[in-house]
Amino acid sequence: MRQVSTEAIRRAVIGCIERAEYFIDPEIAGAMRCAERSERSPIAKRVLSQLIENYEIAACEHIAICQDTGMCIVFAEIGQEVHITDGYFEDAVNDGVREAYKGLRKSIVSDPLFDRKNTQDNTPAVIHARIVPGDKLRLTVLCKGFGSENMSRIKMLTPSAGEQGVIDFAVETALLAGANPCPPIIMGICIGGDFEQAALYAKKMIAQSLRYEPEDERYRALQEEITLRINALGIGPAGFGGDTTLIKLNIAYLPTHIAGMPCAISVCCHASRHAECIL
Amino acid sequence: MDTKHIQLPLTEESIAGLRAGDNVLLSGTVYTGRDAAHKRIAKAIGDGAPLPFDLNGATVYYVGPAPAYKDQPVGAAGPTTSYRMDAYTPLLLAHGLKGMIGKGDRSDEVISAIKRNKAVYFAAVGGAAALLAKHIHSSRVICYEDLGTEAVHEFVLDEFPVIVAIDSNGEDIYKSGRSAFLESVGKDPR
Numbered sequence: 001m002r003q004v005s006t007e008a009i010r011r012a013v014i015g016c017i018e019r020a021e022y023f024i025d026p027e028i029a030g031a032m033r034c035a036e037r038s039e040r041s042p043i044a045k046r047v048l049s050q051l052i053e054n055y056e057i058a059a060c061e062h063i064a065i066c067q068d069t070g071m072c073i074v075f076a077e078i079g080q081e082v083h084i085t086d087g088y089f090e091d092a093v094n095d096g097v098r099e100a101y102k103g104l105r106k107s108i109v110s111d112p113l114f115d116r117k118n119t120q121d122n123t124p125a126v127i128h129a130r131i132v133p134g135d136k137l138r139l140t141v142l143c144k145g146f147g148s149e150n151m152s153r154i155k156m157l158t159p160s161a162g163e164q165g166v167i168d169f170a171v172e173t174a175l176l177a178g179a180n181p182c183p184p185i186i187m188g189i190c191i192g193g194d195f196e197q198a199a200l201y202a203k204k205m206i207a208q209s210l211r212y213e214p215e216d217e218r219y220r221a222l223q224e225e226i227t228l229r230i231n232a233l234g235i236g237p238a239g240f241g242g243d244t245t246l247i248k249l250n251i252a253y254l255p256t257h258i259a260g261m262p263c264a265i266s267v268c269c270h271a272s273r274h275a276e277c278i279l
Numbered sequence: 280m281d282t283k284h285i286q287l288p289l290t291e292e293s294i295a296g297l298r299a300g301d302n303v304l305l306s307g308t309v310y311t312g313r314d315a316a317h318k319r320i321a322k323a324i325g326d327g328a329p330l331p332f333d334l335n336g337a338t339v340y341y342v343g344p345a346p347a348y349k350d351q352p353v354g355a356a357g358p359t360t361s362y363r364m365d366a367y368t369p370l371l372l373a374h375g376l377k378g379m380i381g382k383g384d385r386s387d388e389v390i391s392a393i394k395r396n397k398a399v400y401f402a403a404v405g406g407a408a409a410l411l412a413k414h415i416h417s418s419r420v421i422c423y424e425d426l427g428t429e430a431v432h433e434f435v436l437d438e439f440p441v442i443v444a445i446d447s448n449g450e451d452i453y454k455s456g457r458s459a460f461l462e463s464v465g466k467d468p469r
């Protein structure tokens with residue numbers, strides 16, 4: 001057994017949040033620069049250059065990339081040889097969130113429907129823990145804005161919907177979202193699994209590298225096809241019209257039931273704030 | 280593309296001169312308000328209770344700012360998605376509101392209310408929150424302090440970059456921008 005203290009977990013969570021909120025993932029910054037160069041719409045070019053400048057100001061002046069500093073989604077892969085000491089895992093994560101958000105916007109309400117009272121410390125985080133082989137503990141933290149989260153969708157497609165069903169659902173989702181999720185967007189799709197697993201893996205896919213490619217070449221082709229179709233919509237940066245609507249689409253696929261083909265789509269803005277830490 | 284400088288509060292003339300798609304730099308006072316503040320303002324109007332600020336000629340910015348760091352006037356402060364305020368907007372416009380700053384498209388009811396009341400809806404770039412914060416000179420909470428980030432703040436803007444999204448004639452860039460771009464590159468807008 002390898003021991004990992006709750007204090008180490010708490011500090012790791014703080015570190016991930018601070019990195020994510022002020023320093024954009026270099027892959028995204030790079031993709032945005034490429035998009036700015038190739039954009040054909042002058043207004044879109046202008047928006048992209050504002051967004052690139054925004055990343056620089058955020059990093060240099062310690063101003064969060066976006067005011068919606070998000071809800072914390074924590075994916076934990078806990079090696080089964082790990083023994084967590086000095087307290088509870090989830091408490092440690094929430095303590096980290098509480099500390100990190102002292103200087104960030106608090107966007108969580110405790111009751112969703114009636115009271116909608118702010119918890120004042122951005123807790124609780126949404127925690128998804130999995131037991132995996134090994135003696136390491138890997139944390140992936142997403143600070144997820146809700147302008148884009150509100151545009152996410154799931155559809156219980158039937159097997160007969162086929163490839164076309166997935167393509168149509170994805171293109172329709174981007175079109176309905178329009179300017180709301182702050183395009184250019186990053187999209188995660190999961191086909192298969194069941195209702196909640198599809199949603200979970202779709203969400204995981206937005207924290208994946210922009211270089212991610214599915215192993216199966218048919219899914220690679222599907223990824224490419226949907227990307228082309230969404231970018232052909234012309235929604236453009238900020239929804240003012242342009243070439244760049246989707247920065248990257250990542251598709252996951254999972255075993256499913258003979259009667260079903262769930263399809264979940266997680267939508268994230270260009271300000272995709274995520275960071276990872278291995279303990 | 281040239282840029283127009285507009286001094287707030289908006290006037291009938293300044294609004295009449297704005298067209299959807301215009302680049303504008305706004306300077307002057309705006310009030311922040313998002314979901315929770317709108318709900319309270321709408322209730323106050325209904326009850327005939329005092330309002331947090333004079334709606335007449337005012338401009339509202341849909342934002343919940345992040346806390347300021349050290350001696351900065353405000354933290355990250357970009358627009359939030361506007362459609363969530365659509366249910367309250369026609370009422371506010373009927374009571375004198377002239378300008379709104381947000382992001383994303385609006386309902387048909389809001390567009391007709393903008394036309395009817397000769398108002399204007401500006402879009403700021405969503406996610407450009409650090410850059411936009413640099414154009415906010417000062418910030419103070421004036422009402423509903425218990426709402427935290429959703430409290431009504433008074434911001435003084437200094438050449439704050441926006442684009443006219445819906446003008447007083449009801450022209451809407453979220454409708455025309457996409458099709459204009461597709462036409463410009465020789466594609467048929469569906």
Ligand code: SF4
Nearest residue numbers: 066145147182269406
């Ligand atoms: S969708 Fe993303 S970029 Fe836009 S306001 Fe929300 S968090 Fe910020």
